[in-house]
Amino acid sequence: MKVDWLIIGSGFTGATLAERIATQLGQKVLVVDKRDHIGGNSYDCFDEHGILIHKYGSHTFHTNSDMVWNYLSQFTQWRPYFHEVRTVIDGKMVPVPFNLNSLHVLFPKNFAEKLEELLIQHFGFGVKVPILKLREAASGELSFLADYIYQNVFYKYTLKHWELDPEQLDRSVTGRVPVIISRDNRYFQDKYQGLPKHGYTRMFNRMLGHPNIKLMLNTDYREVMNQIKYKRMIYTGPIDEYFNYVHGTLPYRTLQFEFETLDQEYHQEVGTVNYPFEYDYTRVLEQKHLTGQISSKTTISYVYPQKYEPGVNEPYYPIPRNENRELYKLYQAEADKIKDKVLFAGRLADYRYYNMDQAVARALTLFKSEIGLKS
Known part of the structure; x- marks a missing residue:
């Protein structure tokens, strides 16, 4: 297979860059993802009981950026929603x-x-x-x-x-x-808040639906590299993994989710309830509050934080500490040596605690500064 760009990862960063390259430059893109679906951690789907769930934790989109909101609005209508969270004390x-x-x-x-x-x-x-x-x-x-x-x-x-x-x-x-110091119970106070009206996956499908974009799912890119000819790569995975942990492993935290469907319309008063003291899980999520879906059943998920172990589970959160940033800088120096061939972007590649809108903004800015004018 021959393409102009090989993009590793189909989350917000990878999907945004694939869409921009395909539509604005008219170039061919192959997006490879080791999971069996697009959308990264923002992936949503209907469970066996017909409830639309966010498989990797609740995702409420919020941003103050007109650029980001207007960009994504090309691919979805929005369901206005103000997220509220409770903690048990x-x-x-x-x-x-x-x-x-x-x-x-x-x-x-x-x-x-x-x-x-x-x-x-x-x-x-x-x-x-x-x-x-x-x-x-x-x-x-x-x-x-x-x-x-x-x-x-x-x-x-x-x-x-x-x-x-x-x-x-x-x-x-x-x-x-x-x-x-107010009476505002909203978890976020951004100018724009909501969820894609028909779900995140539907939005990602539209972003990646251009004829110039091909998808290869359930695939480790390293297993197919010899079969693909490409001019440049965009890598959105863990930067330390790309360089085979030459400087050591960057620390991350990860999450495990346990889902349960209940024969009742709602389980809790808001979409997220935190449990700082009780139980081993940190919070319970109920996405029907977010999606507005009407059903006599509801599906909740218990969120258990865990230590990240390469090859065992998936990295979620870069751990923001000075010593970790110093280690990341060693990998950033490695990335700078090959930036004419490979660009690194995204929460895992940048080792930054991005929100969804920040990941989109990063991708749009990267396209403008490093790709659109140079391709």
């Missing part, structure tokens, strides 16, 4: 990110009102405050609150998810879920 369902409503769920009325007043006086209304910053800046009763939120919302959950204390991670991790 002392048996109570508490909104997260922690906000003023959370105060009133947990504390007596007078004390909650006092804490609310102190937060607004100290930080202002509508402000997002990273938990570590709140702990550093707080005093008196706000210091009690900061420690309470840290221990009950962040510390235990972070320890279960990462097997690390929050202080051992880059502050971008704790900054992803700040304390919000």
